[in-house]
Amino acid sequence: MLVFIIRRSLQSVVVLFAMSVLVFAGVFAIGNPIDILINPQADQIDRERAIAALGLDKPVWEQYFTFLAGVMHGDLGRSFVHSTPALGLILERMPATLELAFTAMLIAIVLGIPLGLWAGLKPNGFAGRVIMTGSILGFSLPTFWVGLMLIMVFSVMLGWLPSNGRGPTTLLLGLVPVSFLSVDGWRHLLMPATNLALFNLALLIRLTRSGAHEALLQDYVKFARAKGLSNARVIGVHVLRNILIPIVTVIGLQFGALVAFAIVTESVFAWPGMGKLLIDSIGVLDRPVIVAYLLVIVTFFIVINLAVDILYSALDPRVRLTESKG
């Protein structure tokens, strides 16, 4: 177990390192770093001073180590637009994105697992068919368009929910601004979170359904029934516990995807998270922020993948860690 964790962590470090080379190559080698890192509005003297300060006259490999050293110190450059450190800007927007992603995941779990169980237990019933058809729609519908349609129905036609923004935020623990502590915050949160949840809702329904479908045919279910256990106990304890392993894995892996897909949802609902910041930054070519976002999100993903791998092996003793390819 320990060997696996160490080996897996080392692998993550290698991937992280490779990504930093790729981002560096993309931004510093393909594009012109002078255009990318120096404010285009700067005059000639400022430009030359900045070129010298950033070491752009040095050889490429030396520039890479300078860049890497900056990354290690958490210095990812300053935003052209906001004139504040890019990393700080990203971190400032992160709670909004995480709140959205958490709420979306919660909606997907609370609705997806029971609906999936229902469809799995009664595959030929009317409700089961409706649930499965609905889940196909969840996969096919383009997220951004569903978001627009939600706005059209609930904001424009019915006027129930606000169409954009985060609403008033409350400080959680006196540190992090969040929306979910006030009613108005929930009204702002509900639509974007539902929109973001749709894909995962469909995914969880399908996963739970096929898991339940398979588990019901297993001997241990027959045995539990033969013991005379109540249906609720067979389903709720025996079946659910066994199908939860893949579900937990997918929930973990999908959380990263949610944070990435939040880029789209945040743009539709003008939710002030880091995804919206990325799109705005690409729009105005605020490149230090783009680089900072990429590094932050890649790190985020690598950490999530690592955590899920370790969690998975802890949950399922059948996974032989020592045998898995490092």
Place this chain on the structure above:
Amino acid sequence: MPSEPAAAAPRAPETPFQRIVSDFCANPVAVFGLVLLGVILLLALFAPLLSPQNPYDLAQLDVMDSRLPPGSATPTGGTYLLGTDDQGRDMLSAIFYGLRISLGVGVVATVLGLVIGLAAGLPAAYFGGRIEATVMRIVDIQLSFPAILIALILIAVLGQGTGKVIAALVTVQWAYYARTVRSAALVEKRKEYVEAAHCLALSPARIVFRHLLPNCLPPMIVVATVQVAAAITLEATLSFLGLGLPITEPSLGLLISNGYQYLLSGKYWISFFPGIALLLTIVSINLVADQLRDVLNPRLQR
């Protein structure tokens, strides 16, 4: 098929193609999807002939007609069936032209991605060893990131434009093909016909591309069909975010994005109808792909 004339008594044995066609037609939902997809393809192909107006010929546009609701009368006595956008364009015509661009970009990206994926995945499976380990490690790492993120990173680094959007879509897709073709080829390469080809001392390139490749195609067709839909969705999403195709190539995503600002004032049709067109395209492709998966699956063959 039951609809064949009963008079043809001594029936010739079914060719594989006939079998696939008749199996495909066994599912009415899939046939519906295929017909719908056919109609959409025809609309896209013949958009210039079918559209009531050429939405990008400025001489035919009248700004006085901008943002008219569906059913409004045109100056020439016709009807704007789906309304007009902010430039006074007939939405129906704009959607036909948009379908062309969306489908075109999706298909081109899929074909390029398929070629690259095959070129990477087949040798990986055939030669194994270090080539396989390298290719598959890259595939694994890439597939652990969501497609939208990879596409956005590429667009952010490369800049915008039609070619760059296609490049981003290809980069996202090749890994799926490489993985699928490798697993198919790993099974195929142990079969006797490959051994026979070895005995004939054929060159590895010939064995890989003339013998292995055709036998690995069925799963590739299924994945490619699904991926066309995924590519179209991704392109629409990028275009909606303003990072996709330029305004000179108005795909469905761009039309939807264009209507976004008018949605809040209740002018729903500028975003709504292109979205429906996008949805029908994606659903029809997915229905066809679903049935193809069943029909082409060797394990389900009779």
